[in-house]
Amino acid sequence: MNTDARPVVHLSGIAVEWGGRVPIAALDDPSVAAELENLHAGGLRHCRVAAQDVVELATAAARGSLAAAGLTSVDAVVHATDSPYRETATKDGWALLAGAGVPAAPGVAVGGSASANLAAALRVATGLLTAERLDTVLLVSADRITGGPRYQPVGVTVLSDGAASCLIGRRPYGPGYRVLGSSTVVRADAVEVSNSLKAANLVKVGVTEALRRLNGQLPDPGRGFRHLITGNYSLATRTFLSRLCGIELSAVHTPEVAEVGHGFSADLLSGLASLREQGPAGPGDRVLVLATSPRSWSLIALEHTDG
Template sequence: MNTDREPAVYLSGIAVELGRRVPIAELDDPSVAAELENLHAGGLRHCRVAGQDVVELAAAGARRTLAAAGLTAVDAVVHATDSPYRETATKDGWAVLAGAGVPTAPTVVVGGSASANLAAALRVATGLLTAERLDTVLLVSADRVTGAGRYQPVGVTVLSDGAAACVVGARPYGPAYRVLGVSTAIKADAVEVSNSLKAAQLVKLGVTEARERLLRTLPEPDRGFRHLITGNYSLATRTFLARLCGTDPAAVHTPAVAELGHSYSADLLHGLESLRERGLVEEGERVLVLATSPRSWSMIALEYAGG
């Protein structure tokens, strides 16, 4: 436990665990087949289909992160999912701990924001670091499509199975991003509509509110962001979101839309790690992450800390 440190929070050891790549044209899924032309036009070509359940995906992603960060233990774990539980939230949380090799770490299971669960989980992890003066919180987000089809009309995309994890720490564990701020807007009473104009108006309200909240608390808010990470949605959706965020659409970094499909929160962590791996982000540069769901919109402001 760290009892004397500056209130800084870093994301490091980012890793993903994804299902096998399947061309969406080969899926036995009527919902995708009916929208195949639109999906292809938006840049979607493949999705990921996992044989493991959510607990196994989460545990595998967590193990990858622990290895990347050089850790064998953490002070706590936050497990985020929007998928049905194998048993219960508690038992699934315990199974993730055991599968990840950290069976004695206190755990919290988080949901409530669908594809935007990364932001919800980060808020909880940051709160644990601050309130309990911890050094390391393992954040893992995992989801797997069950039951309904993989086509998602919000964002015009196709859902994938996968997990992503990172260490939320009081210091970096290898290459890292420093968290500058998080904001969330939610419209739980919003009525989902088929009218594209009304749907766009709802998204505009949510993203604008989240952006205004972030800028009110962000140090040096006029510095702007060189990169924007969004979910793996259609090109038209990503362009629309970029404009709402006040960034150039060319700043959107979603390098694997065609290969990954939309793997819930894993899209966002994968995008951040891709920036680093490809050498596209320099120390001190700011990155904006936009985590969206049909009724919630969150922004995470980060600064690349190098390493």
């Protein structure tokens, strides 16, 4: 692959909208109650429960990104969700565009990767920039649990309602990250098993292959990463994932595990925002984002920039 031909793409203007903070012990959810001891042991204490529907969450986050960047228009919008639509993908997309104040922007709906939807949405946004010679794409990821269990055995965590958005552009809108590359491994034919060793092996194979593919894209893969962003999973899960990526647990940045729970892809953008705003990331630091679902594993390589 000719890495010199890769377009320069920036991720900036991150905004997050969470539901209300609720102790997981207070949830009326038998799935969480049955695993409460394990969840507490893994560091989970609260989750977020939204009164707004998924489109309203997405709209609030989108407005935040546009305001942070001082923009009133974008060239396109990519909307990622793994939640049931309010009406249809098309009508929800129209409502998001109108609510965010960009009714003339072409919208694209993305899904199918659960908590790894950020990686899929980024691929689409980057493709739009390249194929259509656009300047700026608004990426929005939003999810909300509607009646189903909040306990997620994969990762040993509790699902939360929330949304996060960012701008994917040829130039940054303030401090953020330069996109260095991404890779995705999918095993749609994988059978989800209760045997923890078999499940762990499936994840190991997926993450290891995704890392190999990503390193093949980077001009200097030996440089390594100073920070790792994962979903807000249990401590044991984060430890396992960091080892697969060859990164020390101390470099894993997930400060919102106890207060937020696992908000699908919003976790990842929220983690990137706090890494930039609260430290310890500095200009030039490489950041690895690991986006996972039960049957897919994606890695995104970023470089922190001052804008």
